Structure formats: C-alpha cells, structure tokens
Amino acid sequence: MTKALEVENLTKEFKGLTAVDGISFAMEKGETVGLLGPNGAGKTTTIQMLLGVIKPDRGSIKIFNRDLEKKQSEILEKVNFSSTYISFPWRLTVRESLSVFAKLYNVKNWKEKANQLMAMLEIEHLKNKGFFKLSSGERTRVFLVKALLNDPALLLLDEPTASLDPDISEKIRKMILKIKKTRQNYYFIHLSQYGGGRGGLRQNNFLVKRKNCSSGNSQKSKRNSA
Ligand SMILES: Nc1ncnc2c1ncn2[C@@H]1O[C@H](COP(=O)(O)OP(=O)(O)OP(=O)(O)O)[C@@H](O)[C@H]1O
Ligand SMILES: [Mg+2]
Numbered sequence: 001m002t003k004a005l006e007v008e009n010l011t012k013e014f015k016g017l018t019a020v021d022g023i024s025f026a027m028e029k030g031e032t033v034g035l036l037g038p039n040g041a042g043k044t045t046t047i048q049m050l051l052g053v054i055k056p057d058r059g060s061i062k063i064f065n066r067d068l069e070k071k072q073s074e075i076l077e078k079v080n081f082s083s084t085y086i087s088f089p090w091r092l093t094v095r096e097s098l099s100v101f102a103k104l105y106n107v108k109n110w111k112e113k114a115n116q117l118m119a120m121l122e123i124e125h126l127k128n129k130g131f132f133k134l135s136s137g138e139r140t141r142v143f144l145v146k147a148l149l150n151d152p153a154l155l156l157l158d159e160p161t162a163s164l165d166p167d168i169s170e171k172i173r174k175m176i177l178k179i180k181k182t183r184q185n186y187y188f189i190h191l192s193q194y195g196g197g198r199g200g201l202r203q204n205n206f207l208v209k210r211k212n213c214s215s216g217n218s219q220k221s222k223r224n225s226a
Contacts, residue, residue: 009022020049077105081156086143101149
C-alpha cells in the first residue's frame with residue numbers, strides 16, 4: 001500500500017527537555033489515525049515537525065514517499081492543518097483572512113471554494129465579520145475552512161474540538177465525518193488528549209507517552225485499535 005506518512009525515530013529537544021523522544025509511526029493511503037497522549041506528551045510538537053515549522057533533532061519524516069527535509073515546499077502544497085493554537089489577524093474579516101491563505105496556497109476559484117466550505121460548516125453569515133468578533137466555536141469552523149481550502153491530501157487536525165462546548169464539539173465532529181465521506185482521497189491525522197476525540201473520527205490510534213526524565217525511559221508510539 002502507498003504510505004501517506006512515515007515517521008522514524010522522531011526526536012525534538014528544547015534546552016534539556018525531550019519533548020518528542022524517538023517516535024515512529026506510519027499511515028497507509030486512505031487511513032485516518034489519532035495521535036493520543038496526555039498534556040505535554042509532544043503531540044503539537046510532532047505536528048509542527050510534520051508541517052516543517054520546527055526541525056527535528058533526530059529522525060526522518062516522509063510524506064507521500066518523499067523526504068520532508070528535501071522536498072518541503074512541494075510536499076506542503078498538499079498538506080494543511082487546523083489548530084486552536086493559531087489565530088488570524090484580528091482586524092481582518094473572515095473573508096479577507098481566507099483570501100490571504102488562498103493566495104499563499106495558490107488556490108484557483110478561491111471565492112467559490114470558500115463559499116462552498118463556509119456553507120458546509122454553516123458559517124456563511126460570518127464572512128464579513130471581523131475575526132476578533134467570533135466566538136471560539138465559530139473560529140474553530142473558520143480554521144477548518146482554511147484547512148480545507150487547498151484540497152489537502154494530508155490534513156492534520158490538532159484537537160479540532162478542544163475547549164468547545166459539547167454541542168459545538170459534536171457538531172464539528174459530525175462535520176469532520178461528513179468531510180471524510182465526501183473527500184475519500186484525504187488522509188487525516190487527528191490529535192487529541194486521551195479520551196479527547198469521540199468515536200468515529202479515527203481508524204487507528206498511536207499513543208505518545210510523556211518522557212519519564214528521571215528513569216530515562218524511552219518514549220515509543222504504540223499502535224492500538226480505535
Ligand atoms: N517552543 C518550545 N520551547 C520549549 N519547550 C517547549 C516548546 N514547545 C513545547 N515545549 C514543551 O514540550 C513538551 C511537549 O509540548 P506539546 O505542546 O507538544 O505537548 P502536547 O502533547 O501537544 O500537549 P497538550 O495536550 O497540552 O496540547 C511540553 O513539556 C512543552 O512545555
Ligand atoms: Mg497540543
């Protein structure tokens with residue numbers, strides 16, 4: 001099977017702290033995986049390395065069978081992500097922000113695409129609203145529109161329902177499932193804390209354990225069935 005992603009012995013240290021300690025995992029074509037672990041386990045650091053935002057100290061990342069370090073810009077054209085840790089410029093409207101991302105990703109017919117996605121995520125009425133005026137649930141949906149704008153083949157979702165109330169969280173979960181059904185060619189990675197993601201989103205889980213500094217235990221990702 002074609003591997004969408006292969007991570008080998010990925011390690012990241014921040015001034016004496018081992019944030020990610022030698023994790024290895026792979027994703028087959030069409031698979032959806034969850035990367036689970038407690039706070040501080042290294043999930044967000046891992047996603048940042050997969051996006052080329054930070055460089056690993058050791059290990060390798062292959063996306064679509066290509067080395068991320070060597071083919072970064074080519075690979076990242078087909079990747080996108082959603083995270084509640086990011087923000088859009090506060091003064092811009094939703095539409096203006098999306099137009100900036102559309103230019104960055106070189107999206108053709110971006111207006112049509114953005115309108116379709118906003119309709120799917122039920123936020124059409126927010127398009128002319130300033131980002132700073134949005135509620136956190138509305139922002140999460142706007143981040144999802146941004147994440148889907150370039151038709152990514154690999155979509156990384158860093159806790160897409162974190163800090164949302166149960167109703168909105170359930171709605172977003174259903175929307176992601178809907179997107180998965182309509183876009184069969186997508187690969188998804190869904191990151192969450194233990195128990196954070198409800199059923200249905202993931203096919204396989206990998207566990208990321210927090211480094212035990214005192215005993216020096218090595219951290220390994222482990223595959224579990226969802
Ligand atoms: N830029 C940084 N500089 C120093 N330490 C960092 C940096 N980024 C992350 N860390 C540390 O690395 C560890 C892993 O952080 P990370 O954000 O990857 O965890 P996480 O699994 O995403 O946690 P959460 O569930 O809380 O989102 C934490 O101990 C964190 O304090
Ligand atoms: Mg995180």
